[in-house]
Amino acid sequence: xxxxxxxxxxxxxxxxxxxxxxxxxxxxxxxxxxxxxxxxxxxxxxxxxxxxxxxxxxxxxxxxxxxxxxxxxxxxxxxxxxxxxxxxxxxxxxxxxx
Numbered sequence: 001x002x003x004x005x006x007x008x009x010x011x012x013x014x015x016x017x018x019x020x021x022x023x024x025x026x027x028x029x030x031x032x033x034x035x036x037x038x039x040x041x042x043x044x045x046x047x048x049x050x051x052x053x054x055x056x057x058x059x060x061x062x063x064x065x066x067x068x069x070x071x072x073x074x075x076x077x078x079x080x081x082x083x084x085x086x087x088x089x090x091x092x093x094x095x096x097x098x
Contacts, residue, residue: 012036023094044057064086
């Protein structure tokens, strides 16, 4: 399989999974979003979410993969996304407050 490029994402549907952890790697929450990629380059990836909001992702394709065909249920809303083109997952550590 060939490597995904920034231009591959333009106009495609992407499912985004974010998992948040504390600075000590304790689980906080998971969030899921989906939408259509409207901009994708070495500076940023912008996704127009299904609710119309623009969501920015870092310009790093290492967490992005081609999605297998099928139905994907968003845990937070129960919404079903059918046959997205790509999946991207991110683990985010929130800094300690203080």
